[in-house]
Amino acid sequence: MKRRGAPALPAPAAAATPANGAAASPPARAPAASRSPTPLHPSAPAPRTGRRARSTLTRYGDEHKLAGFSATLQAIVSFVENTADHIKFVRAGKHQIVFLVKGPIYLVCISCTEESFEGLRGQLELMYGQPCVSIPILISLSEITNLQMLLILTKSVNRNPATFLHAYTCLPLAQATRQAASAALQDIADSGVLFGLLMCDHKVISLVGAQKATLHPDDILLLANFILSSESFRTSESFSPICLPRYSPMAYLYAYVHFFDENTYLTLLTPRSDAFFDLKDSRARIQDVILKSNVLLEVQRSLHENVLRVEDVPIDLSSQSTSAPAQSSQGLNSQPLSSDEVIGGPAGLWHFIYRSVYLDQYVSSEFPLPIRNPKQQKRLYKAYQKVYASMHDKATGPHRTQFRKDEDYVMFSWITQDFELYAAFSPLADKTQAIKVCNRVCQWIMDLQDRVFIHGESTIAW
Template sequence: STNWLQHKKHFIILSSAGKPIWSRYGDESRISSFTGVIQAIISFFQDSDDTIKSINAGDYKFVFLLKEPLYFVAISKTGESDTQLKDQLVYLHNQILSVLTSSQLTRIFEQRVNFDLRRLLGGTEVFLDSLSTSFNNDHSFMFGALQVLRLGRSTRELAGQILSKGMAKDLLYAMVIAKDKLVTLLRPRKHSLHPSDLHLLFNMLTGSTTFHTAESWTPLCLPKFNSKGFLHAYICYIDTSVSVVMISTSKDTFFELSAWKEKLVKVIQAYGTTHLQTLLY
């Protein structure tokens, strides 16, 4: 449609069988003929033992990322480079892995090549939409970095000290996030947390208002940490713009983490109107 063509950048995800899975704009079910053409172009190169990476057509640039059993395509006239667009496609791939894991995705399509993945992704498309919007508004994606809340050193150290009180069993990561930016992160010495995994976690928080209403306990795959399995994330907003996120290796620690969160809140409140509480809230 005319509205579809007015956008300067599109993202499309399809299966290796040419089945549409997600489109940034419009209804993906209405572009099945278009995804069929994309699949045919990709197959033409594959038949010649080659891999298509990009096509320039007038003002438009088509960039391809082939991650069997899924194909990712960026169509852009924004002037962004092939590398920048490919990095964005990698993020979209990781967003799908955060919901399904690479093992689960491979197993599904091994059993049925023509599987309609939209049935499993139902309700999570909002995170793909949110992520693709963030590419235009947040340059930290381009630099592989992460935005942190601007705080004085002593304030950040205080937040870290509060977070480290009373470590819970099977806890892998714990963090405080304020105003959609990282305040402090607690992690084991041997396990760093890749910025792209943090971006996916932040996107999950900002992409939906569901987590604002109650304590949440959700399976989550962090692809850079381990693309083949799930961790479990405890998420609770202790104020309108302040959340506590704890990531556990065990699926049975919800109540333990919830109790620990209550202790954290009491410690923060005990500081009264100090600079920590003022800045976070």
Template sequence: MKNIRDIVASMDMKVEDPQSVNWCRHRKHFFILSSAGKPIYTRYGDESRISGYTGVIQAIVSFFVDAEDSIRCINAGNHKFVFLLKGPLYLVAVSRTNESETQLRDQLNYLYNQILSVLTSTQLTRIFEQRINYDLRLLLGGTEPFLDNLATSMSDEPGFMLGSIQCVRMNKELRDKIGSILQIVKSKDLLYAMLIANNKLITLLRPKRHSLHSADLHLIFNMVNGSSTFRSAESWTPICLPKFNNKGFLHAYVCYITGNVCLLLISPDKDKFFELSDAKSIIVEELTSCNALQAIEEVSQSEGYSIADVGAAGLRHFIYKSRKHVQYTSPTFMAPYNDPHEKQKLFKLYRYTHDRMHSRIRPLKVHYYVSPTETILGWITSTFELYAAFGPLISKSALTNSSHTLLKWIKKEEENLFILNSQVF
């Protein structure tokens, strides 16, 4: 849950004057506007006070449209301007971070999908067909915290960069037991059932023919984490999952069954609240009777595993993505990366390595990078992606041995680190 300091800081960002020094100091800005130049959202400051900027953006885009072209990116000194044109909406990232054009455009796509989760593409198109200069803020009022939370999360959570989600490390037998209890929900109108703790997935049940895209899961996590109101009571909220169907709404029953663990039941039927609320009561009763609820809460409160558990000499930190399961795992940040500044520096190196590995011009299978403070390894195969940090003086042979030790440990712990087979209704 966000503390008071975080909330106050977020409020301060929204009252910043776009002409102020503080506003200009931010290393990355996001702007969303309509094709008519109407401001819709800005990460910092009040969007009603940036009409001058949105007017310039609209003019630039229109210049290229008139020339039967489409603008994608402008590099100006240390700044990168990345454009994403989605019908009646223009989304722009202005950044002086080390993020690439592709990485920034992926983030703009997430912001666009966040808007679709509230409106659907059908509604969005209809609104602007009827009135090209419509002020979309009238319909998005109250959703700014979700856009803000998403904009912040994309800067320091690996899942967005990797296009994957993280699972709670949990004993396989406990995870299977939880999944069996969720099977109690026998509604033909239930699409998905899941438990989430601290932006990590505990378990997921789905229909046999309907998987759930990681991008949609990120929107679900963002919805739950972006507002503290879900923690106070049972909630029933419409949500569009763009990768599932960007033209219609599903309906999500959201309830925290412990302090950290959230139950989500998603149905296409808007009249299923009371049925799913009754199902929640049964689920909680069953989880309590077999002591699984207490075990879930204990696991959710733990900080995860440490790099010492791996036992790989010289290894400081890593991110491992299972490409088959579209899930990643990573240890807690230990010294020197328990310092926020050092943690941010490490993530910048991971981003740089990821961009080099996934370059459209010359993609790499292995990337080896030595900085004054650490050695970074990037390694991609058909089954995994690995980004690992070692000390700056480690030899290549020692690095190779440690990497293989890590892979053996992940293989041994695979059933606890990942959901290998999603249970189906």
């Protein structure tokens, strides 16, 4: 694969060339009808939490004490609907009240964190999509215990950048290991499977899909949340009906799930309700291949060793990579970077998120000491959400670069047609030095792209 150097700010970046591994000849394609998702039956009970069942659930506070307030919110929604309109949000002082109405279900978010309307509404969309993933939960949406479990899931969503980036992250692996995992998943081709995912927690190891079938990153996030939230999936192989809202909100598939170890699991999605034993046989063949090729061993090693740390960003890229062109160490300022410059701690880089626009994938660094506390991490993600919304604001943007400084962080954002970079620095960081470090980070990620991204494997025809 031909490598290119990271562009210097403000010049646009060149697109990274995907690595095209040798693909096996596609087996005979399953009949089209067998690969179509099953539509939801029109007589299935509709979810009720608003008009009829009137059950109220809240993440904070007591539902019974908030009954009067909930009735007021419902009255506001009904009043606006009676005028043939739809309510989106209400501002009350520093508070923003965001509404999402999905039939009889009212989702309301009240926030004073200065998050954007688009960001808060996106969180409500994901929260609505989470129960839709599980057909049994969808059918019995009035069951309080099921929905309380879903409210607990929102805590993990609040600390996952995939919620606002609409991208998924991959487990860093050597290219040979990832190709071995992908080759193992080819064994599902004759089973009529629509998608096959090998994952480690929320990170994708390998992803294959039928021709012209694509899996949205939001669906991957919701599917991983659904699987990781249930202990039953870990103790035995499971076969469950699911609905992927982004793929087809009015139809459902069947998910075969099997955990190989505590973190690594295989998910096979099929439209066939009678495919359990076929998928069980496919899983056995896949397991045999990945064990012989030491994929699981490399996955466990990657969990502890292949992490990106801001301290590891190369100081002089020209000496670290022979494939990097001369301009790789230049930014808006053409001055060379000093070898004794510190990348962490005071006046240094604390964290970054790099999103590949072409691949819909992202990679982020580990949290350093200044932000190891969960509360501090949540505060940083809120800052990222605000910067992301500002960069993509349709009214004033989109913007290409942005530099923000407050008492908590220096936030630097950079968007090109190929990637997006969001970086958090110490509040004492200098703008000129921040730009230099961002150029270094971009070149570093491009040099590592074979390990941190999946190239050309997300769609395999059969």
